[in-house]
Amino acid sequence: MKKNIMFQGTGSSVGKSLLTAGMCRILKDLNYSVAPFKSQNMALNSFITRDGKEMGRAQVVQAETAKIEPIVEMNPILLKPSSDVGSQVIVMGEVFKNMTATEYHSSKPMFKGVIKEAYDKLNEKYECIVIEGAGSPAEINLRENDLVNMGMAEMVDAPVVIIGDIDRGGVFASLYGTYMLLEEEERSRVKGFIINKFRGDVKLLEPGIKMLEDKINIPCLGVIPYFKLHIDDEDSVSLRFTHQGKKELVIGVVRLPHISNFTDFTPFEMEPDVEIKYINSVFDFEDIDLLIIPGSKNTIEDMVYLTNSGLSKKILEHHKNNFPIVGICGGYQILGYEITDNGNNESNIQKTGGLGLININTLISNEKRTVQVEGDVDIEFMGARLKTKVRGYEIHMGVTDFNESYNTFVHLDEGHDDGAINHEGNVLGTYLHGVFDNDEFRKFVLDIIRKSKGIETKDNDLSFEEFKESQYVELANIMKANINLEKMIQIIEHN
The missing domain is CATH 3.40.50.880 (Class I glutamine amidotransferase (GATase) domain)
Structure with a gap:
């Protein structure tokens, strides 16, 4: 069995993209041959591969952290919203058609083979695949024909780690509610949870973590502190539009x-x-x-x-x-x-x-x-x-x-x-x-x-490529210092 792991979240913008990227770099540093994968990405930030295919920027960042060239198989379906109710649907890097949300949802079964073929191509080439979900697996109205959360995990037999964002409040309720809304078979895939964007003394959080572990019988794999790095990330899109303070x-x-x-x-x-x-x-x-x-x-x-x-x-x-x-x-x-x-x-x-x-x-x-x-x-x-x-x-x-x-x-x-x-x-x-x-x-x-x-001209010693790399190294270091890496590796190895 090939190695894989999937990061799902209690909702959008909880940090799935960044933690997926960080995990890719950690595994690469441990000498794994690793690639990222997201079956369906909804984003207006896209990238063009060397062979002229269009894919989501988040998977490009993840490929860079894995130190490999981005290819469209890492993001076989990209949805680019063009209105409040519709998107341009990009399939394997090329425009398929414009579709309303209802049309796309009803057409999902036809995309399943495309997604599986893309994943299999990566799986043949790389030792380990780190998969990112979208939104939340607890969106029970979208469970039928799901291709991006538990449906994806089932398709490739992937263990799941659920990420909750404590910065927005209610993280224990979000984690518990997400887990409890899953079907019994889906719950069996969940191997742990991570609390992300924590500010303060983690000791104050430990009683709540213990109570949640007792209630759902899965372990906390880490508490990631709140941090700000300069990395392209769909999950923190709103932060880009926040006024950051006055400079020269x-x-x-x-x-x-x-x-x-x-x-x-x-x-x-x-x-x-x-x-x-x-x-x-x-x-x-x-x-x-x-x-x-x-x-x-x-x-x-x-x-x-x-x-x-x-x-x-x-x-x-x-x-x-x-x-x-x-x-x-x-x-x-x-x-x-x-x-x-x-x-x-x-x-x-x-x-x-x-x-x-x-x-x-x-x-x-x-x-x-x-x-x-x-x-x-x-x-x-x-x-x-x-x-x-x-x-x-x-x-x-x-x-x-x-x-x-x-x-x-x-x-x-x-x-x-x-x-x-x-x-x-x-x-x-x-x-x-x-x-x-x-x-x-x-x-x-x-x-x-x-x-x-x-104003005096500034000579920045770093190139943009070097700057990006410094941010990727810092991301991996933050994750390594705050997750149970040994347990994560066991999950990836399917032990």
Whole structure:
């Protein structure tokens, strides 16, 4: 029997993604050949693999902690919400179709074979698979045809550890209720529980732990303290949008209703003088030094939101004052004159005007471009010059045409150009996700702001790749210090 373990939770945002990542690194350090797996991920943060397949960012992080290249088999089904009731369904890295929640739920049986085949491919290659569930296994209304929690555990005969988040309160009730709502056969798979995000003296928690262990007859495998690391994590998505405090440089990111790939801004978190401030209203523009319009899963509706909320007017006011603005993917499309979706591929609205800061038009097509790219940058932006190479990835259904000649942002190695800089040199748009992962480009943009504010430039000794690795090491160390690793290994070995 191959080795595996599955982390399920009492609900969303309890820390499943991070603990799965940490377990991958711990096992790798113990010389296991290990891979992550999540059968179905619902997220607007996605990544493009080397072979052009789309998968969830959380499984990419987990692959990085396991020190392996991410492949789409680690996340065979990705749901990208495009409205309150529907999602774009990505199957094995490619667009399947847009489906309502009801349509998708009724179609789950047809995806079971896809999921099992993906898992089996990983299982053939790796010694151990660390599986992440989604939401909670106690969502009894979704138990029929479940493919992501206990249904997944049953499919691959995996032992289960349940994670509860004490920071939100009621952790004992959540753990007990989750366990008791499981079927008897499902309970037999549960080998332990972990309490996550604890603040304070663990001794005060021990009587409650003992009482819960007595009630459900499964052990506590650890109490993980509350910590903050700079790791892309679907389970802590809301924390990204929380104001983190004032620093010397403030980058404003417009919080679009359908914001996607906000992980593009994780690299700024390694910069000691940089703060990311998410813009929710016209009152949030105070003190920002750079405005970024991020990716979007529904560009037209998000542009309509900018207009109706007054944010577009505020953005244009800043632009008139020679304020630097960057648009990424959907944000790049929003910078243009017109966005059209005749086929209703993303929205029921077929056409809207953009901000008009770059003279481009975008047609939303039914074909998605998913590719890793790299190329040469030779630009002038805000009066500064940069010549370098960048790499990133594209995920978009829009085709953008230029109405006049522009300064191209990057000349791609594959033969065409991406992005544009306006004639005034203060607005930059690009389709490249991960563009700020490139250390030289990120430093170039930040140093422009530092110079304009009379702040000394900062030389960060770490590259972004080194910074990420330092965070992964810290995550594994925190887990090792606070879990019963010997017992966890026994569970993984099915002893």
